Amino acid sequence: MAKQAASGKVRGSRTGRPVMALLDLLGRRWALRILWELRGEPLTSRGLRTACDEASPTVLQARLTELREAGFVELGDGGGYGLTALGRELCETFMPLHRFAERWRSKSGA
Amino acid sequence: MAKQAASGKVRGSRTGRPVMALLDLLGRRWALRILWELRGEPLTSRGLRTACDEASPTVLQARLTELREAGFVELGDGGGYGLTALGRELCETFMPLHRFAERWRSKSGA
DNA sequence: GCACTACGCTACATTATCTGTAGCACGACG
DNA sequence: CGTCGTGCTACAGATAATGTAGCGTAGTGC
Numbered sequence: 131m132a133k134q135a136a137s138g139k140v141r142g143s144r145t146g147r148p149v150m151a152l153l154d155l156l157g158r159r160w161a162l163r164i165l166w167e168l169r170g171e172p173l174t175s176r177g178l179r180t181a182c183d184e185a186s187p188t189v190l191q192a193r194l195t196e197l198r199e200a201g202f203v204e205l206g207d208g209g210g211y212g213l214t215a216l217g218r219e220l221c222e223t224f225m226p227l228h229r230f231a232e233r234w235r236s237k238s239g240a
Numbered sequence: 241m242a243k244q245a246a247s248g249k250v251r252g253s254r255t256g257r258p259v260m261a262l263l264d265l266l267g268r269r270w271a272l273r274i275l276w277e278l279r280g281e282p283l284t285s286r287g288l289r290t291a292c293d294e295a296s297p298t299v300l301q302a303r304l305t306e307l308r309e310a311g312f313v314e315l316g317d318g319g320g321y322g323l324t325a326l327g328r329e330l331c332e333t334f335m336p337l338h339r340f341a342e343r344w345r346s347k348s349g350a
Numbered sequence: 351g352c353a354c355t356a357c358g359c360t361a362c363a364t365t366a367t368c369t370g371t372a373g374c375a376c377g378a379c380g
Numbered sequence: 381c382g383t384c385g386t387g388c389t390a391c392a393g394a395t396a397a398t399g400t401a402g403c404g405t406a407g408t409g410c
Contacts, residue, residue, distance in 0.1 A: 148341040157272045162263045186398045226333045231258040296369045
């Protein structure tokens with residue numbers, strides 16, 4: 131479990147372009163999902179686990195650490211994970227995805 | 241290698257919400273990156289591989305198949321992968337990510 | 351103090367997934 | 381025919397995720 135995120139080099143950032151680093155960071159299992167679940171209000175680690183279909187705490191913890199190092203997520207004082215201002219911004223970016231997903235389903239079968 | 245994408249159930253869609261299916265589909269290695277690299281003009285499978293830092297053809301082929309089944313990517317007549325209209329829509333959604341990534345880098349170190 | 355609960359977080363064996371290299375079948379070009 | 385470029389696949393080795401269990405800490409009620 132390497133610790134390299136946000137400190138200058140994330141896996142996939144070989145090109146130097148920050149989008150790649152971001153794309154790679156978000157393209158990990160549960161990363162997008164975590165941001166999505168945190169979009170409303172902060173959740174405890176166990177609450178987040180429940181929200182994420184009981185994903186294993188190992189990955190969740192790993193993603194949470196990466197996301198924290200990236201500055202998108204933070205651990206509140208009284209416990210519970212929440213989005214930082216930056217994380218909230220990022221989440222805004224994904225909001226259109228919700229509407230898109232609905233349209234997508236109606237077009238792709240189902 | 242299971243074939244289940246877009247045909248009603250993708251891994252992670254247990255909740256039934258299409259966002260989850262989409263989040264899960266895009267939250268696989270190279271999925272986001274592939275969409276991103278295809279955003280401009282179509283690329284051949286090898287061209288795409290080059291664009292994706294020489295990622296192994298195994299995963300690329302797997303993602304390409306999933307993305308095709310999802311209706312985001314298509315294989316052109318004369319060869320070369322390109323985005324479908326739906327895929328292009330999805331890509332539009334990610335465009336703000338580029339600007340965000342720049343801001344992110346300046347805030348998170350580097 | 352003591353049990354009880356919930357928190358963030360970790361260990362570890364099993365299983366799934368990705369990497370890297372090689373190579374196939376097909377077609378176009380010379 | 382030989383060579384090149386397609387899309388795509390096989391397979392061994394490395395890496396990451398799963399699932400279950402449990403740690404240390406902190407707050408509660410007694």
